[in-house]
Amino acid sequence: MKPETFIRQAIDAAIENVRRGGGPFGALIVKDDIVIATGTNQVTRLNDPTAHAEIVAIREACRVLGDFQLSGCDLYTSCEPCPMCLGAIYWARPARVFFAATHDDAAAAGFDDAFIYRQMEVPHAERTIPMLRLVLEDSTRPFEEWINQPGKTEY
Numbered sequence: 314m315k316p317e318t319f320i321r322q323a324i325d326a327a328i329e330n331v332r333r334g335g336g337p338f339g340a341l342i343v344k345d346d347i348v349i350a351t352g353t354n355q356v357t358r359l360n361d362p363t364a365h366a367e368i369v370a371i372r373e374a375c376r377v378l379g380d381f382q383l384s385g386c387d388l389y390t391s392c393e394p395c396p397m398c399l400g401a402i403y404w405a406r407p408a409r410v411f412f413a414a415t416h417d418d419a420a421a422a423g424f425d426d427a428f429i430y431r432q433m434e435v436p437h438a439e440r441t442i443p444m445l446r447l448v449l450e451d452s453t454r455p456f457e458e459w460i461n462q463p464g465k466t467e468y
Contacts, residue, residue, distance in 0.1 A: 314346050316411050319389040324413055326353050327366070327391035334358070337422065338366040340390040342374035342383060342407070349386070350374035366390060367398040371405045381468060383407040392419050395426045404468075 319341060326339030336354030343349065352369030356362055367390050375381055386407045392414040394402055402410060416426060428441070437444040459465065 316387075316389070319343055319348070319387070320391075320411055320413050322348070322351075323366075323389045323391045326351060330354060330366075336366075337424075338391055340366040340370040340388060342370050342386050342388055344374075344378075344383075344386045349377050363397065365395065365398050367394055368401050371401055375405070381405075387411065392416075392424075395419075395424075396429045 323339045323341050326341070327337050328339075330339060330353035331337050335358055336356055338354040339352070341348050341351045350370045350373035352366045352371070352373060354366045355364035355369055358364075367388065370388065370390075371383065374383055374386060378386075383405045384407075388402060388405075388407045388410045390398075390410065390412045393412045393416045394410065395416070419425070420427065432440050435441075437446065
């Protein structure tokens, strides 16, 4: 199928989600021209700020595939991914991401994430939500354990 067919499905899912009282975002994961997972924005329905359409779809696709990576999959989303979803996408490693609306379109509708990008440049303690490092003697111990763990699954 053509990419336009799948992006249309993502847009339609977003529209239907709005009509059901949800947010205006929809996403789907496709592998070998088959939709293996869909997701819509569930933030207010689930009281979960991480339940964005892309993350809902990624979670379901990983469950279906029995894998934590989306190798060989494409992600179609009704809107350009926000910073959180972008991070999840890079960790999930799909082959490609197709999107319809832009982050500017989302901002015009009240979903402006530009402040998050700007926060990345601000020193930790000076961010809108201060991030304060607490260093203990064994702060890096989890990483040492990881490095020395035989047979670990790399990701």
